[in-house]
Amino acid sequence: MKTVEQYLESLRKLKPTVYMFGEKLEDPVSNPRILAGINATGATYELADNQKYRELFSAISPLTGDRINRFTLTPQCIEDLVKRVKINRLLGSYVGTCHQRCTGLDCLCTLSIVTYDIDRKYETHYYDRFKEFLKYMQVNDLAGNASVTDVKGDRSLSPHEQDDKDMYLRVVDRSKKGIIVRGAKVHQTGSLSAHEVIVLPTRALQKGDEDYALAFAVPSDTKGLIHVVGRNSLDTREIEGVDCGNIRYSKYCPTIIFDEVFVPWERVFMCGEVEFAAEMVSRFSAFHRQSHGGCKSGKIDAMTGAALLMMDYNGTAKATHHKEKIIEMIHTAETIYGCSLAASYEGRREPSGTFFIDPVLANASKIHEGKQMSEMVRLLIDVSGGFVADLPSERDFDSPRIGSLLKKYMKGAVGVPVENRIKMLRLVEKMAMESADTVSDIHGGGSPAAHRLTLFRESDTEYKKQCAKRLAGIE
Amino acid sequence: MKTVEQYLESLRKLKPTVYMFGEKLEDPVSNPRILAGINATGATYELADNQKYRELFSAISPLTGDRINRFTLTPQCIEDLVKRVKINRLLGSYVGTCHQRCTGLDCLCTLSIVTYDIDRKYETHYYDRFKEFLKYMQVNDLAGNASVTDVKGDRSLSPHEQDDKDMYLRVVDRSKKGIIVRGAKVHQTGSLSAHEVIVLPTRALQKGDEDYALAFAVPSDTKGLIHVVGRNSLDTREIEGVDCGNIRYSKYCPTIIFDEVFVPWERVFMCGEVEFAAEMVSRFSAFHRQSHGGCKSGKIDAMTGAALLMMDYNGTAKATHHKEKIIEMIHTAETIYGCSLAASYEGRREPSGTFFIDPVLANASKIHEGKQMSEMVRLLIDVSGGFVADLPSERDFDSPRIGSLLKKYMKGAVGVPVENRIKMLRLVEKMAMESADTVSDIHGGGSPAAHRLTLFRESDTEYKKQCAKRLAGIE
Amino acid sequence: MKTVEQYLESLRKLKPTVYMFGEKLEDPVSNPRILAGINATGATYELADNQKYRELFSAISPLTGDRINRFTLTPQCIEDLVKRVKINRLLGSYVGTCHQRCTGLDCLCTLSIVTYDIDRKYETHYYDRFKEFLKYMQVNDLAGNASVTDVKGDRSLSPHEQDDKDMYLRVVDRSKKGIIVRGAKVHQTGSLSAHEVIVLPTRALQKGDEDYALAFAVPSDTKGLIHVVGRNSLDTREIEGVDCGNIRYSKYCPTIIFDEVFVPWERVFMCGEVEFAAEMVSRFSAFHRQSHGGCKSGKIDAMTGAALLMMDYNGTAKATHHKEKIIEMIHTAETIYGCSLAASYEGRREPSGTFFIDPVLANASKIHEGKQMSEMVRLLIDVSGGFVADLPSERDFDSPRIGSLLKKYMKGAVGVPVENRIKMLRLVEKMAMESADTVSDIHGGGSPAAHRLTLFRESDTEYKKQCAKRLAGIE
Amino acid sequence: MKTVEQYLESLRKLKPTVYMFGEKLEDPVSNPRILAGINATGATYELADNQKYRELFSAISPLTGDRINRFTLTPQCIEDLVKRVKINRLLGSYVGTCHQRCTGLDCLCTLSIVTYDIDRKYETHYYDRFKEFLKYMQVNDLAGNASVTDVKGDRSLSPHEQDDKDMYLRVVDRSKKGIIVRGAKVHQTGSLSAHEVIVLPTRALQKGDEDYALAFAVPSDTKGLIHVVGRNSLDTREIEGVDCGNIRYSKYCPTIIFDEVFVPWERVFMCGEVEFAAEMVSRFSAFHRQSHGGCKSGKIDAMTGAALLMMDYNGTAKATHHKEKIIEMIHTAETIYGCSLAASYEGRREPSGTFFIDPVLANASKIHEGKQMSEMVRLLIDVSGGFVADLPSERDFDSPRIGSLLKKYMKGAVGVPVENRIKMLRLVEKMAMESADTVSDIHGGGSPAAHRLTLFRESDTEYKKQCAKRLAGIE
Numbered sequence A, B, C, D: 001m002k003t004v005e006q007y008l009e010s011l012r013k014l015k016p017t018v019y020m021f022g023e024k025l026e027d028p029v030s031n032p033r034i035l036a037g038i039n040a041t042g043a044t045y046e047l048a049d050n051q052k053y054r055e056l057f058s059a060i061s062p063l064t065g066d067r068i069n070r071f072t073l074t075p076q077c078i079e080d081l082v083k084r085v086k087i088n089r090l091l092g093s094y095v096g097t098c099h100q101r102c103t104g105l106d107c108l109c110t111l112s113i114v115t116y117d118i119d120r121k122y123e124t125h126y127y128d129r130f131k132e133f134l135k136y137m138q139v140n141d142l143a144g145n146a147s148v149t150d151v152k153g154d155r156s157l158s159p160h161e162q163d164d165k166d167m168y169l170r171v172v173d174r175s176k177k178g179i180i181v182r183g184a185k186v187h188q189t190g191s192l193s194a195h196e197v198i199v200l201p202t203r204a205l206q207k208g209d210e211d212y213a214l215a216f217a218v219p220s221d222t223k224g225l226i227h228v229v230g231r232n233s234l235d236t237r238e239i240e241g242v243d244c245g246n247i248r249y250s251k252y253c254p255t256i257i258f259d260e261v262f263v264p265w266e267r268v269f270m271c272g273e274v275e276f277a278a279e280m281v282s283r284f285s286a287f288h289r290q291s292h293g294g295c296k297s298g299k300i301d302a303m304t305g306a307a308l309l310m311m312d313y314n315g316t317a318k319a320t321h322h323k324e325k326i327i328e329m330i331h332t333a334e335t336i337y338g339c340s341l342a343a344s345y346e347g348r349r350e351p352s353g354t355f356f357i358d359p360v361l362a363n364a365s366k367i368h369e370g371k372q373m374s375e376m377v378r379l380l381i382d383v384s385g386g387f388v389a390d391l392p393s394e395r396d397f398d399s400p401r402i403g404s405l406l407k408k409y410m411k412g413a414v415g416v417p418v419e420n421r422i423k424m425l426r427l428v429e430k431m432a433m434e435s436a437d438t439v440s441d442i443h444g445g446g447s448p449a450a451h452r453l454t455l456f457r458e459s460d461t462e463y464k465k466q467c468a469k470r471l472a473g474i475e
Helices: A004-012 A032-048 A051-057 A078-095 A102-122 A126-140 A274-314 A320-345 A359-384 A403-410 A418-433 A435-443 A448-458 A461-472 B004-012 B032-048 B051-057 B078-095 B102-122 B126-140 B274-314 B320-345 B359-384 B403-409 B418-433 B435-443 B448-458 B461-472 C004-012 C032-048 C078-095 C102-122 C126-140 C274-314 C320-345 C359-384 C403-409 C418-433 C435-443 C448-458 C461-472 D004-012 D032-048 D051-057 D078-095 D102-122 D126-140 D274-314 D320-345 D359-384 D403-410 D418-433 D435-443 D448-458 D461-472
Strands: A017-020 A058-060 A067-069 A144-147 A170-174 A178-185 A196-199 A214-219 A225-229 A255-264 A268-271 B017-020 B058-060 B067-069 B144-147 B170-174 B178-185 B196-199 B214-219 B225-229 B255-264 B268-271 C017-020 C058-060 C067-069 C144-147 C170-174 C178-185 C196-199 C214-219 C225-229 C255-264 C268-271 D017-020 D058-060 D067-069 D144-147 D170-174 D178-185 D196-199 D214-219 D225-229 D255-264 D268-271
Touching: A004 A032, A032 A051, A032 A067, A032 A078, A051 A058, A051 A078, A078 A274, A078 A320, A078 B461, A102 A126, A102 A144, A102 A196, A102 A214, A102 A268, A102 A274, A126 A268, A178 A214, A178 A268, A178 D403, A214 A255, A255 D403, A268 A274, A274 A320, A274 A359, A274 A418, A274 A435, A274 A448, A274 B461, A320 A359, A320 B320, A320 B359, A320 B448, A320 C320, A320 D448, A359 A418, A359 A435, A359 A448, A359 B320, A359 D359, A359 D435, A403 A418, A403 D178, A403 D255, A418 A435, A418 B461, A418 D435, A435 D359, A435 D418, A448 B320, A448 D320, A461 B078, A461 B274, A461 B418, B004 B032, B017 B032, B032 B051, B032 B067, B032 B078, B051 B058, B051 B078, B078 B274, B078 B320, B102 B126, B102 B144, B102 B196, B102 B214, B102 B268, B102 B274, B126 B268, B178 B214, B178 B268, B178 C403, B214 B255, B255 C403, B268 B274, B274 B320, B274 B359, B274 B418, B274 B435, B274 B448, B320 B359, B320 C448, B320 D320, B359 B418, B359 B435, B359 B448, B359 C359, B359 C435, B403 C178, B403 C255, B418 B435, B418 C435, B435 C359, B435 C418, B448 C320, C004 C032, C032 C067, C032 C078, C078 C274, C078 C320, C078 D461, C102 C126, C102 C144, C102 C196, C102 C214, C102 C268, C102 C274, C126 C268, C178 C214, C178 C268, C214 C255, C268 C274, C274 C320, C274 C359, C274 C418, C274 C435, C274 C448, C274 D461, C320 C359, C320 D320, C320 D359, C320 D448, C359 C418, C359 C435, C359 C448, C359 D320, C418 C435, C418 D461, C448 D320, C461 D078, C461 D274, C461 D418, D004 D032, D017 D032, D032 D051, D032 D067, D032 D078, D051 D058, D051 D078, D078 D274, D078 D320, D102 D126, D102 D144, D102 D196, D102 D214, D102 D268, D102 D274, D126 D268, D178 D214, D178 D268, D214 D255, D268 D274, D274 D320, D274 D359, D274 D418, D274 D435, D274 D448, D320 D359, D359 D418, D359 D435, D359 D448, D403 D418, D418 D435
Parallel strands: A017 A225, A144 A196, B017 B225, B144 B196, C017 C225, C144 C196, D017 D225, D144 D196
Antiparallel strands: A058 A067, A170 A178, A178 A255, A196 A214, A214 A268, A225 A255, B058 B067, B170 B178, B178 B255, B196 B214, B214 B268, B225 B255, C058 C067, C170 C178, C178 C255, C196 C214, C214 C268, C225 C255, D058 D067, D170 D178, D178 D255, D196 D214, D214 D268, D225 D255
């Protein structure tokens, strides 16, 4: 397993093509904004290397017999599924944002089930290829990035009906050695924190969409791959070097353009089997929605802690209405966590040997996240007070002219250093107003409508009807 | 284990003192209203006797080595905790109301932990007495009733501060053979469906409340015990013999007056150890709130089935807004169930060997129930339509003068027999408007405020604060 | 204007055909269940006759110049629209349930607009006929019943597509003197408290549905009209003569079958003009949804009062979490009321001279009612406690054997007579569990989905888009 | 009345002391971030000068007989109260954020009532002074800034109990000419868009707090006044000159330090009359909470327009689940607006002749805002999609290397220019993630807990109890 330092070192060796604010970034790892994101992923290496958490964060690989980071392990038993949730909750509270390494794992989990199922039907050899790739990820302790969400063009049209056929990633050429692909994937959380970009289809496909039925992996600095780091709400803070709020970690989500990228056949895990696109999507979605159940409950832990401290710092620790808000926050965290955990405990073995979670319970968790995280933000702001919107800059506090005046007036509860209050307010701003997190609360793992439809589709409505008929006396 | 028939037979042998509507009921088992409640408990016997569910509903007693009904088993492992939830969900969907046997089990679970803890402190012998009682319950496959909720008098006063000292059940006399108790317990769900009445204190107690620190069990037809069956919203239907809605089951919740009841020492499981009252209450509450997580998600299953059938019967099966409501219902059921299930999986062994659930997750489940069951009712009514309030009586449908006219006009979707639509509407009325259920959704296992406070108290708020401090850079 | 006594006298003179529980009721006014409903309507006569409220409840008829009850007045100015809301709120708090006289008024308001509009297009003479009818209602101070909701058969089919053509009320014969109609109208709140049954179509109609495009009025005891009083949740209480909770008022909602009913032409207000059915429905719905905004906020006033008294009586008056629930109740009442009131103040004059309310604000109010009334019930039960489900009967309290014991144990806060606590708990049961009210909260004035669609349809979405375009810099 | 140009010119003549990001701003009006805020206030001048809106936005001054901007008018009748809401809604939709001029008006309205009341008790002359000031504001068409919220120090202590006595603004010296004050006011929305800073106390005061019972006005560039413009979430966009989203307007909220500021007696409107602090606060709060009811419903109009356009641009215009979200947005806007409007219509004349709104309905509106605006943001993001978090910068779209690739892949629905989709997504980011708005939704006009307590305090709970008693039969 890699240490954090080795992880950073390994990223520095990559040479991805990166644009931000209209300019090319030659050394993304040294960019403070990108680095804050990389550090969040770094926590997955750090904790696995920490004596206290090593047992929880690592496992023995069934492929190599060596100890590996759980973020490269496809679950082999219920216990593995349960630990997925527990390490994600711990990480969520530890980084206070998205650690960005779950998406790659969720792709690996998905491929470990579906490549096997495709092979069973078509006598293809995707599963063996995938196992080689997985072994490579495990041995080198690599981070993966889930390239799932296509740009989609006109959403009322299917891939092959689009005016521009590239609106979903597709094969544009094939050769003996491999395939050439074109398209773009968006909301690529942590794509520069990852060594490998793992591509899955973003939706169910049908006849006519064969060129879009694609799964593969390429290094994140492959030729033709362009990472465009877009804007988020607090995106200049790390670059300015002040007012970050979360002094350690942040998140960014590039758009990745696949501008004629070559993929060798040994890295292709699906190519043309349209009817399996739906399974890829539903497996990935279920895994990823459940990952959120862990990390977002962890993030709420950190938010709740911040709210409790703001009560201490403002002198409102005894306000019963604030206590009710804290209870709401705890309740939401435990709900998201409880359903996610239950999804693991109620998991089952798939033909390939990988364990799969209960999709109904996983989606039940995600629906709460999509609805309630904005409520968490609201409660956090309510408890913290108006400075979430307009706290003066650290530069003002450091100003020889007005710094001492500001510190005089920002003083809160007796006995609390004014600096702590200022720092905590800044953290609250980050946790409440960071758009990269806010949007993932809602759209991560598919839109809320998708979560709801999945819940319905996976439920046994016939059984429910039978119950009602019997009680009503209808034969 | 008893069959349903043996169960009914065993109840008929009891001679409890029962009042209803101002009159004494000499043979309560034959009263159709009481019988509908007894039948719901009967389902716990029926399913344990059913080949398909026998495995799930029964277990081997660690006390006798014999196969026993799970409703007399104190949990010996995580699996036992998990099955608590699963059998409750199944029963909830099977009876469409409360089956009334979980409360007794939750008392047994509680006593199996706390009597041991008291003995450890005081070298008393409650645990041995309790084990004898437990064995008796198991061997005879008896149902217990949880006598927990006192009348409470003025709620701003503690037990010993009340004007009338009997507002909480208390010892009024002691002798070599046993104790005499006086007081009243309310909301005694299924007290006439039970063989034994198991008494626990209803709140934490303090010095001065020694006479109230009581736990014991007496047969439900003990001398001095008076069951007063109060009114609920649909309480005349079974008695009239029409318009029951749920043609099989119902619920009733007497007030039980302990008018100087003698309890022999071998049935006394706590007497005077005030500081253990809080533990009794918190254990029982946690277990019972979790039981609700099972049965209420099962009840929602039946409600969802009814809603889906109403869509079929009304011709609205394709209305997307109704489908959204169905999804809400499923989501609530799975949330309550998921948190409850996670509470079991995350349980732990107590010193006595009994397993205890995670109280945070159990309370997280109950808070949803208390808030969302009324929303389930609302959605069910919304989907079903206005006849939930004013469907003509079966007697009208049978009337030679207007019956055929009514059947003509009550016809719904093409191909659906009008009788089915009428029956299902009647079931919906029962599931939506039965006050015995509605109130238990809110107050069962303590009031919503109690659920919230427990959640807060049992959470690790210090850890949450530490997370926030580290991220904000506060030492 | 009539006094209450004159009103009751006038009802006794009618000879409607009524069935209940399978039997014919020869004297419905003397049936305690029906009478409790009639008394609620009686309050509209009582308050208009009360010196304190006379000014508010009455107005000068523009047709006759005489003072009339506002429940027969079509609004002639904004002030009239505003008073609609205020008298409904007052009545809602005064009767604690539905007073049942608004529906007839809402029909009169609708007809006073639409008959004029039809005449303008077709040179028909509906408006004159209607004015005669209105004058008759005013002069005799009569109550009307809104016969709007058809049974509808298969809801996926339009009226003329139904297997049985009578699933929507229709003309089956025409003569020089009038028309013969057949069909059934359901959820006919207070049909036996009304002198006249006023029929409007229940939905928009299209070509082919001409026979269904009908509006007319007939006396409630017209030959061929059959009132079938269905069941509601607490429907036996008045008949038993105990445990009514609301000791004065109740509600019932018959199904009315039109078994070949003759309507003379002078009472026909629309016949065949299909394209005006939509306007009839939308006008009536808007008026009626707004009426709810008044009476339901008034009902919440009574519920809030009951909750506050339960706090006093239980000894929980200082519980801050209960106070928060009271605030929720007040907030909901004021929201429903505020939007309804604004709908009046923002009303406008229609061509006939009648004033019409703002439909967007009226529907905004109703959507809150449909969603929040069940929450009001939940909060009321939460504050009141478990006895809402199982309070012993008055007959038990009167029992020589157990009455005094029950009274001893039902005692609440110091200084509060036990009788008051018992009475208030019984009232809470009535306000929380009366299905005739509960279902009207949701389906009154059309289903929640209808309220939402109306809101959307009546809103200026184009303006909203223009705002966004300008701010984004899109030409 | 001033034109926008004259307004900007007048601001340029002021020389306020301003700090931002640790540096002194010599020419704040030319700073693009500040200017975007000033422009929002400018809209209040622009629309009053626009033929179409002139009638709505202006009125005749009762003091001068001249036509004045309604933002300098204290309401003289119900119609004036109603127009407050209507111009605020229009402005909210026009600027898509806060226009920042209502707070000053709300101070004027408050002072026009309370100075009169103080004079009546103490025979002081505040009201005359205030009228002079008001005339000055009207004649010169000036904008005012509400300096209400003190820093508050330890919130569990009253002003005079604080360690540092300056935690609430106070008099530190008095002379014949005037007073010297010290302290700081926070969240000073648009303090640099205003000509005058109007100070009111922030809370009820008691004996011992005399020095804090202060109301006065000073020019915003008075000596000793320091405006510190703190950070908000998107605060660098205008400065960078790209990616603003809202291309016209924004909001900023400085902290203002009163570092020994002199106020001449003719500008002092309260000084020492502690018992009137509560009235100042409650009047101002009621007015300001109601102002929000107008502008926030207008902002939702713009948000709803953006959501509808995103549906058009993404190709999801037919998704019924999105339409439901639009309906939620409309419903919230109309609820906030309806209650606010009703508060005006139900207003009453105060002794000074100024009209005051109904505080119950005003607070009912604000409670919805505080709870629902975050839900509006959530729905807007849900409808718009993931690009709200990570849309590439305009600089990327303009890049010769990747600009055309990005435009290719950002194309949405057929027929929609890609530029429009990009612009609208950027506007959505602004409306969803601007912390200056988000926090005002919650804390503007006092915290949510304050809104709730006011609602309770102002309601007639005794009447509600009487209703319930009568219905229950309790004398």
